[in-house]
Amino acid sequence: MSLAGAAVEDCRTQLNGRCDEVELRETGDKTPGVPGDGGGGIVTQHQESFVKSAPIASSVELRFDSLTYTVSAGFRKGTKDILKNICGIFPPSQLIAIMGPSGAGKSSLLDCLSGYRISGLKGRVIVNSRERDLDEFRRISCYIQQDDRLQPLLTVRENMDIAADFKLGNRLDRSKKDALIRDILSTLGLNEAANTRSSMLSGGQKKRLSIALELINNPSVMFLDEPTTGLDSSSCSQVVSLLRLLTRQGRTIICTIHQPSASLFAMFDQVYLLSRGCCLYQGSTANLIPYLSKLNFPCPKYHNPADYVIELACGEYGEDKIGMLIEGSENGRTLEWMENQNLIEPIESCTDDRRSGGGLLCCKRKRGMQDTSFCYQLGVLLRRGCIKIKRDSTLTYMRLIVNVIVALMLGSIYINAGDDGSKVLDNYNLLFSILIHHVFSSMMLNILTFPMEMSIFLKEHFNRWYSFKAYFLSVNIIDLPVASLGCIIFSAIMYFMTGQPLETRRFLMFTGASLLTVYIAQSIGFIVGSIFSVVNGTFVGPTFVVPAMMFSGFGVSVKDIPRHLRWGAEVSYLRYALEAYVAAIYGMNRENLDCPDFYCHYRKPKKLLTEISLSGDRFGFDITALVGTLLAMRFAAYMLLRLKLWALR
Numbered sequence: 001m002s003l004a005g006a007a008v009e010d011c012r013t014q015l016n017g018r019c020d021e022v023e024l025r026e027t028g029d030k031t032p033g034v035p036g037d038g039g040g041g042i043v044t045q046h047q048e049s050f051v052k053s054a055p056i057a058s059s060v061e062l063r064f065d066s067l068t069y070t071v072s073a074g075f076r077k078g079t080k081d082i083l084k085n086i087c088g089i090f091p092p093s094q095l096i097a098i099m100g101p102s103g104a105g106k107s108s109l110l111d112c113l114s115g116y117r118i119s120g121l122k123g124r125v126i127v128n129s130r131e132r133d134l135d136e137f138r139r140i141s142c143y144i145q146q147d148d149r150l151q152p153l154l155t156v157r158e159n160m161d162i163a164a165d166f167k168l169g170n171r172l173d174r175s176k177k178d179a180l181i182r183d184i185l186s187t188l189g190l191n192e193a194a195n196t197r198s199s200m201l202s203g204g205q206k207k208r209l210s211i212a213l214e215l216i217n218n219p220s221v222m223f224l225d226e227p228t229t230g231l232d233s234s235s236c237s238q239v240v241s242l243l244r245l246l247t248r249q250g251r252t253i254i255c256t257i258h259q260p261s262a263s264l265f266a267m268f269d270q271v272y273l274l275s276r277g278c279c280l281y282q283g284s285t286a287n288l289i290p291y292l293s294k295l296n297f298p299c300p301k302y303h304n305p306a307d308y309v310i311e312l313a314c315g316e317y318g319e320d321k322i323g324m325l326i327e328g329s330e331n332g333r334t335l336e337w338m339e340n341q342n343l344i345e346p347i348e349s350c351t352d353d354r355r356s357g358g359g360l361l362c363c364k365r366k367r368g369m370q371d372t373s374f375c376y377q378l379g380v381l382l383r384r385g386c387i388k389i390k391r392d393s394t395l396t397y398m399r400l401i402v403n404v405i406v407a408l409m410l411g412s413i414y415i416n417a418g419d420d421g422s423k424v425l426d427n428y429n430l431l432f433s434i435l436i437h438h439v440f441s442s443m444m445l446n447i448l449t450f451p452m453e454m455s456i457f458l459k460e461h462f463n464r465w466y467s468f469k470a471y472f473l474s475v476n477i478i479d480l481p482v483a484s485l486g487c488i489i490f491s492a493i494m495y496f497m498t499g500q501p502l503e504t505r506r507f508l509m510f511t512g513a514s515l516l517t518v519y520i521a522q523s524i525g526f527i528v529g530s531i532f533s534v535v536n537g538t539f540v541g542p543t544f545v546v547p548a549m550m551f552s553g554f555g556v557s558v559k560d561i562p563r564h565l566r567w568g569a570e571v572s573y574l575r576y577a578l579e580a581y582v583a584a585i586y587g588m589n590r591e592n593l594d595c596p597d598f599y600c601h602y603r604k605p606k607k608l609l610t611e612i613s614l615s616g617d618r619f620g621f622d623i624t625a626l627v628g629t630l631l632a633m634r635f636a637a638y639m640l641l642r643l644k645l646w647a648l649r
């Protein structure tokens with residue numbers, strides 16, 4: 001058995017669920033083993049060489065001093081302190097577990113330290129003895145959230161390729177990027193799954209892929225929110241062993257963890273125990289039991305120490321114990337239980353800016369947050385979008401097929417209504433139905449798909465893969481071809497089946513208005529999808545459309561709308577779209593229609609235009625209004641998304 005394997009065994013025999021016999025101690029070799037492709041808990045040669053060949057640029061010591069995080073408790077309920085004046089030190093090359101009962105503030109602490117949340121935060125975060133410069137800190141750190149926000153349609157290899165392009169740009173040529181990706185995948189035991197779509201991966205593989213993606217640019221600090229939640233014990237130890245391996249490169253790895261098994265617990269170097277926003281213990285894993293004994297809370301026989309401290313932190317052994325533990329740890333100020341405490345400067349003196357900070361964050365270079373140019377990011381985003389569209393061929397074909405089916409259905413109901421003087425009102429109804437089809441089919445798609453996209457975007461954007469502008473532009477471009485093709489196919493089938501005037505100009509006017517309506521509806525989908533969840537969005541989306549329908553001039557003509565509400569018709573994009581349709585079909589002095597009956601009331605197109613009080617000669621104005629609405633909506637979507645990004649932090 002290797003030294004590392006023996007170390008695991010050592011930990012297991014020591015802990016084995018019995019506190020009385022536990023004396024968690026440092027094993028010397030900090031790598032208990034990462035299962036390779038085949039598993040087994042032994043550090044492979046490849047992993048060993050990866051650790052040696054890819055040291056991080058600079059190690060980081062992270063401290064926080066008098067950290068308080070306050071959130072709003074709700075309307076008229078004041079505020080609530082989630083973190084209460086806590087302190088702590090996370091030394092480099094350590095695997096640190098933030099533990100505590102549910103609601104203790106673990107994720108909030110991670111959010112605050114990583115810079116994911118900045119509003120409501122008081123106190124100092126100090127990086128290598130210097131006040132944290134958030135932009136610089138984000139360049140050397142990454143944050144992996146609890147839910148695996150991976151592109152489900154891309155394979156492991158494609159996910160890695162895209163991440164490498166975002167993070168490394170042209171700095172490495174393709175062959176070097178390939179070698180790096182192969183190296184990381186082998187180290188993380190993902191080689192065999194390289195061609196598997198990420199939606200098909202197991203929980204542990206997904207977690208390892210999330211880590212692999214962020215390893216590409218070799219961050220010095222990694223934050224992971226509950227990396228073991230939802231995994232079986234073997235996958236848990238794979239992930240934690242892997243993290244431990246990565247600390248050997250000098251990395252500081254901080255993760256929140258829920259009730260680990262005794263053996264898993266022993267793999268961590270340091271523990272930070274939280275309860276109700278206060279620190280109950282900060283120190284090495286090995287010192288936890290002695291600390292509890294010193295405070296007269298010895299861990300009972302046959303108890304997993306990790307379970308025991310959580311029970312203490314929950315108040316199961318009395319509320320007074322929590323207070324005593326906070327006092328014992330001085331809310332994170334005491335260094336008594338840290339490993340190598342003599343080498344650590346006390347927290348009070350850690351904010352002297354004159355001291356050398358290891359050089360990592362000393363130079364405040366102001367440059368873009370991303371490592372690649374805007375155009376490069378846009379190119380990679382579009383490439384990824386194309387792969388997704390190709391992969392999700394069912395959705396693409398369905399969108400096209402739905403357009404064909406609806407067009408055929410409407411076409412057969414209203415067959416030849418377009419040049420029949422006795423069916424002018426039917427044809428007018430048809431034009432409105434076409435608008436509704438375009439609006440709902442385009443809007444709902446975005447409402448249903450965008451919220452999931454948003455969560456991936458938030459992670460990738462925070463980890464500096466690409467800028468917000470590049471993302472927004474790509475989102476606007478990527479769907480245009482399929483949406484436009486669907487709309488053009490629909491318009492062609494409808495137009496010819498329903499016998500609309502066979503003039504190229506009129507057909508182009510009709511299709512142009514249809515395309516603009518589709519793009520506007522997509523924008524509404526973006527707005528709703530970026531603000532609301534899928535459930536709320538499906539309710540809110542249609543309520544955005546109904547007022548526009550009411551003021552479109554269909555049903556109640558514009559002249560019959562009460563004067564004080566007429567502004568509604570001025571801002572209703574459906575009114576302009578309907579008017580543009582009417583102009584295309586009945587405007588431009590269209591000659592009288594054929595009348596198969598004795599009398600056709602709307603044989604003269606002008607008569608219809610007068611009665612519905614829509615103008616047939618304002619096509620240019622209508623198109624301008626639609627383009628204006630489209631630009632305003634896209635701008636609103638851009639601003640709302642930006643606002644959301646800002647509000648989330």
Ligand SMILES: Nc1ncnc2c1ncn2[C@@H]1O[C@H](COP(=O)(O)OP(=O)(O)OP(=O)(O)O)[C@@H](O)[C@H]1O
Pocket residue numbers: 071072073082100101102103104105106107108109256258
């Ligand atoms: N933005 C917020 N607004 C209101 N309350 C919040 C907010 N963020 C966190 N909280 C509250 O703060 C407390 C701590 O939340 P946090 O998610 O940090 O806990 P946790 O220890 O990670 O819990 P768990 O282990 O269950 O994930 C919870 O009671 C939570 O409801």
